Amino acid sequence: MLSRTLIRELRDIVGPDGVITDPVELLVYEADGMSLRKSVPSCVVLPRSAEQVSSAAKLLYERGIPFVPRGAGTGLSGGAIALNRAVCIALSRMNRILEIDLANRRALVEAGVANLRLSDAVKSASYHFAPDPSSQIACTIGGNVATNSGGPHTLKYGVTTNHVLGLEMVLPDGTVLWLGGNGEELAGYDLRGLVIGSEGTLGIVTKALVRLVRLPQSWRTMLAVFDNLDDASHAVTEIIAAGIVPAALEMIDSLMIQAVEQASRFGLPLDAAAVLIIELDGLEAGLDDEMNRVMELCKSRRAREIRLARDAKERDQLWKVRKRSIGAIGRITVSYYTRDGTVPRTKLPQVLRAVYSIAERYGLRVGNVFHAGDGNLHPCILFDERDEKQRELVLRAGREMLEACVEAGGTITGEHGVGLEKLELMPLQFTPHELSLMAKVKRAFDPKNLCNPGKVLPETVNA
Amino acid sequence: MEEVLRAASGVVGSAHISTDGEQFAVDGVRPKVICFPGSIGHIAQLLQAAHSNRWTVVPRGGGTHMSVGAPPRRVDIVLCTSRLAGIVEYSSGDLTVIAQAGMTISSLQSALAAKGQFLPLDPPLPSSCTVGGAVAVNAAGPLRFSHGTVRDLVLGMKVVLPDGQVVRLGGKVMKNVAGYDLCHLFTGSRGTLGVVCQVAFRVMPAPQMWGVVLGWFRSTNDACEAAQEIAASELLPGSVDVLSPGLARKIAGGGDSGLCALAVSVPGSRSSVLWRRDRLVELLQARECDGADWVEGEAARDIRQAVADMAAPDGAASLTASVLPAETAALCDAAGQLAAEHGFEASFLAHAGSGVVHLHLHGPGETGDSIAALGEELRALARKLGGSMIASSAPARLKSHEFVWGPPDAAFRMMSALKKEIDPRGIMSLGRFVGGL
Numbered sequence: 001m002l003s004r005t006l007i008r009e010l011r012d013i014v015g016p017d018g019v020i021t022d023p024v025e026l027l028v029y030e031a032d033g034m035s036l037r038k039s040v041p042s043c044v045v046l047p048r049s050a051e052q053v054s055s056a057a058k059l060l061y062e063r064g065i066p067f068v069p070r071g072a073g074t075g076l077s078g079g080a081i082a083l084n085r086a087v088c089i090a091l092s093r094m095n096r097i098l099e100i101d102l103a104n105r106r107a108l109v110e111a112g113v114a115n116l117r118l119s120d121a122v123k124s125a126s127y128h129f130a131p132d133p134s135s136q137i138a139c140t141i142g143g144n145v146a147t148n149s150g151g152p153h154t155l156k157y158g159v160t161t162n163h164v165l166g167l168e169m170v171l172p173d174g175t176v177l178w179l180g181g182n183g184e185e186l187a188g189y190d191l192r193g194l195v196i197g198s199e200g201t202l203g204i205v206t207k208a209l210v211r212l213v214r215l216p217q218s219w220r221t222m223l224a225v226f227d228n229l230d231d232a233s234h235a236v237t238e239i240i241a242a243g244i245v246p247a248a249l250e251m252i253d254s255l256m257i258q259a260v261e262q263a264s265r266f267g268l269p270l271d272a273a274a275v276l277i278i279e280l281d282g283l284e285a286g287l288d289d290e291m292n293r294v295m296e297l298c299k300s301r302r303a304r305e306i307r308l309a310r311d312a313k314e315r316d317q318l319w320k321v322r323k324r325s326i327g328a329i330g331r332i333t334v335s336y337y338t339r340d341g342t343v344p345r346t347k348l349p350q351v352l353r354a355v356y357s358i359a360e361r362y363g364l365r366v367g368n369v370f371h372a373g374d375g376n377l378h379p380c381i382l383f384d385e386r387d388e389k390q391r392e393l394v395l396r397a398g399r400e401m402l403e404a405c406v407e408a409g410g411t412i413t414g415e416h417g418v419g420l421e422k423l424e425l426m427p428l429q430f431t432p433h434e435l436s437l438m439a440k441v442k443r444a445f446d447p448k449n450l451c452n453p454g455k456v457l458p459e460t461v462n463a
Numbered sequence: 464m465e466e467v468l469r470a471a472s473g474v475v476g477s478a479h480i481s482t483d484g485e486q487f488a489v490d491g492v493r494p495k496v497i498c499f500p501g502s503i504g505h506i507a508q509l510l511q512a513a514h515s516n517r518w519t520v521v522p523r524g525g526g527t528h529m530s531v532g533a534p535p536r537r538v539d540i541v542l543c544t545s546r547l548a549g550i551v552e553y554s555s556g557d558l559t560v561i562a563q564a565g566m567t568i569s570s571l572q573s574a575l576a577a578k579g580q581f582l583p584l585d586p587p588l589p590s591s592c593t594v595g596g597a598v599a600v601n602a603a604g605p606l607r608f609s610h611g612t613v614r615d616l617v618l619g620m621k622v623v624l625p626d627g628q629v630v631r632l633g634g635k636v637m638k639n640v641a642g643y644d645l646c647h648l649f650t651g652s653r654g655t656l657g658v659v660c661q662v663a664f665r666v667m668p669a670p671q672m673w674g675v676v677l678g679w680f681r682s683t684n685d686a687c688e689a690a691q692e693i694a695a696s697e698l699l700p701g702s703v704d705v706l707s708p709g710l711a712r713k714i715a716g717g718g719d720s721g722l723c724a725l726a727v728s729v730p731g732s733r734s735s736v737l738w739r740r741d742r743l744v745e746l747l748q749a750r751e752c753d754g755a756d757w758v759e760g761e762a763a764r765d766i767r768q769a770v771a772d773m774a775a776p777d778g779a780a781s782l783t784a785s786v787l788p789a790e791t792a793a794l795c796d797a798a799g800q801l802a803a804e805h806g807f808e809a810s811f812l813a814h815a816g817s818g819v820v821h822l823h824l825h826g827p828g829e830t831g832d833s834i835a836a837l838g839e840e841l842r843a844l845a846r847k848l849g850g851s852m853i854a855s856s857a858p859a860r861l862k863s864h865e866f867v868w869g870p871p872d873a874a875f876r877m878m879s880a881l882k883k884e885i886d887p888r889g890i891m892s893l894g895r896f897v898g899g900l
Binding site for chain 2: 101102103104105123126129147148150154155158159161171175177178179181182183184185186187188189190191192194196197198214216222237240242243244245270272281282285286287290291294342343344345371374375376409410411413414415416417418422423426429431433434435437438440441442443445456457463
């Protein structure tokens with residue numbers, strides 16, 4: 001328990017309504033988007049400025065009390081869970097868009113600004129913030145920075161790190177720094193790039209200077225329906241091999257089609273083995289040629305039907321279906337567990353087969369809805385969390401799936417992060433020397449190991 | 464010297480050792496031994512020996528960017544990567560390639576071109592510039608406008624750390640967030656954290672064609688304004704660069720019109736490239752440019768290369784400033800005036816869409832003091848315009864780390880902490896980087 005004095009000192013910093021200690025209210029903060037682990041913070045601090053974050057961090061650092069930064073809590077790896085009664089520093093009140101500079105195609109935002117809110121704010125000027133994770137209605141730019149978020153359109157437009165020019169960060173000891181900035185050629189190490197994806201373990205990001213990207217002049221969005229999953233994954237690799245880089249190339253398998261259809265009544269064919277959502281964008285000139293080539297490639301892989309979105313509304317609907325698909329899975333299961341491996345895309349057919357056969361061996365159902373063009377798989381294992389034996393099986397099957405990804409030359413996490421959830425998997429991908437190098441980085445920023453401790457790096461790793 | 468030589472010969476064999484300290488001097492500082500390792504194992508052994516004996520090491524690729532940095536405090540070994548010049552793995556279906564550090568960018572591009580692909584990276588002097596060097600300096604060229612810098616293209620790398628440990632950073636897949644993004648830390652670290660031995664890049668399908676629109680303008684300001692309009696347009700240019708009259712002359716075949724040039728490259732399918740050509744020419748005409756030319760195919764490739772090469776150090780000193788893109792014109796104009804006040808003529812290549820300007824100062828014979836003063840004024844100017852400046856080449860005696868990189872900012876504390884963690888004995892490129900790291 002935190003002492004009353006400390007709570008009072010925190011209130012002095014953030015104001016009387018800026019500290020949550022009520023046990024019921026604290027339950028909101030006991031987990032993030034990964035529901036397998038829960039841990040209630042000792043209190044929640046809600047700062048309104050970098051100065052307040054700095055003062056709070058400084059106070060906690062001096063007292064040796066661990067703290068955990070938190071955005072919208074949509075993360076899928078337990079990165080925002082406050083272990084061992086740590087203090088949660090939630091950035092939800094730091095939600096101002098500070099500056100939109102269209103002449104230089106950039107915006108300065110506070111960390112708590114929701115991803116989609118920024119894109120909406122610049123839409124009328126034909127710009128957007130390119131990373132578009134499925135949770136973009138809620139997830140914050142600060143959270144995107146923490147996990148180096150992707151989304152369906154990263155195939156062509158890259159991930160968060162490609163769209164952030166600079167960061168304001170509060171170090172664990174309370175020092176406020178700018179990393180990166182307006183100029184593209186800066187002196188020194190790329191601390192901006194190092195901090196992006198560090199999951200709130202190196203400090204607390206309070207502002208981000210991000211790039212705004214021009215919306216494409218035009219697009220073609222289509223849905224290709226396949227009776228055979230292998231055909232669909234071969235179509236993916238063949239589209240890329242043909243020299244076409246779609247804006248997005250997503251796959252939904254049979255089980256996920258059932259879930260999505262129950263939730264959305266969009267009209268997906270319930271008997272299909274897989275559908276691909278393929279989006280091409282760019283200049284109107286030449287776009288139809290590209291679309292025709294994609295359609296031919298799909299047909300040569302026996303696509304039985306290709307539907308083209310006729311207007312912006314149909315396109316939006318299609319993307320809504322895709323982005324809500326993980327949520328839709330609740331229609332067909334009590335609980336689900338999503339994994340996030342990435343493999344070289346030519347290995348997709350092989351790894352997908354492995355994923356299904358692992359699930360079968362454990363007697364579990366698995367659905368896939370994922371960024372096929374990036375080779376980023378999201379096997380979603382269905383189970384009932386009330387059944388302890390099933391929980392155990394799910395964890396084992398999930399681990400084997402990621403082992404298959406690493407074996408194929410891939411990674412245990414493409415965009416969700418390591419957090420708490422994949423700690424024990426880190427040695428699958430990294431040698432002790434590689435983990436030790438990461439621990440040295442952590443020690444340089446956070447020598448007392450107080451900022452989001454117990455995440456990203458297994459505690460057994462020494463610097 | 465004897466001891467270093469013996470140890471190095473023991474690792475790489477005496478046939479792969481040189482003692483020509485003059486040829487491989489780093490900003491005038493002569494190394495005791497130059498070695499040419501033939502494997503990552505060699506590099507690991509060399510660094511182990513260096514680490515145990517506290518010998519200082521400077522890695523070297525093609526030497527195209529060796530002028531960037533303060534003179535090293537001491538150099539025992541220059542470690543050349545030229546024997547590690549092959550492709551390790553090329554999976555065209557995955558759009559990924561892994562190349563050894565000593566491979567030149569040109570050779571890599573040729574290998575990719577054979578499969579209809581390319582690396583969207585166009586640093587100056589690609590037939591000398593190596594993969595490892597490009598990573599060490601976070602190289603980029605005009606294509607940074609559409610594809611960013613090396614940082615945006617690296618998926619993973621194999622690095623020998625200062626104590627000789629071999630580690631892999633990142634991976635070879637499109638998306639990877641497992642652990643810290645150490646690729647970003649090492650990219651641009653200028654040989655101060657270890658030796659980059661192999662690099663995995665994401666590559667792209669080569670566009671069907673390239674074209675270049677050249678617009679001619681009487682003033683830098685008009686050219687830069689047109690550049691900003693194009694950069695903000697939906698025309699998807701690959702690059703948007705402005706060349707001062709002195710450099711513009713070189714691509715115009717020697718004519719001395721006194722005009723500056725706006726060079727806009729457009730990659731894509733034939734129909735889309737030609738559509739954009741027409742839009743760009745209309746846009747330039749509406750801005751009353753002094754004429755517009757169009758080149759495509761091989762001629763476009765040559766012009767793009769010529770423009771990219773203009774970033775290479777030239778003249779008495781070369782400076783790289785980066786400011787807000789919309790401030791490019793202000794920077795170029797004011798820099799020209801300041802240079803003139805000090806008796807220099809400034810030529811520049813401005814990546815106007817990105818706000819990065821390569822300034823070359825040409826001046827009279829012995830100009831050390833005035834370069835120092837001018838450098839400081841130009842740095843203050845870049846700061847005023849929201850950015851900063853790096854001296855990419857200058858007479859060695861002027862090159863304090865403050866002159867080259869500017870005074871360290873508040874984040875230097877973390878840089879210094881990282882350097883101490885990773886290179887605790889300070890053997891890698893000692894003293895070359897910001898703040899004397």
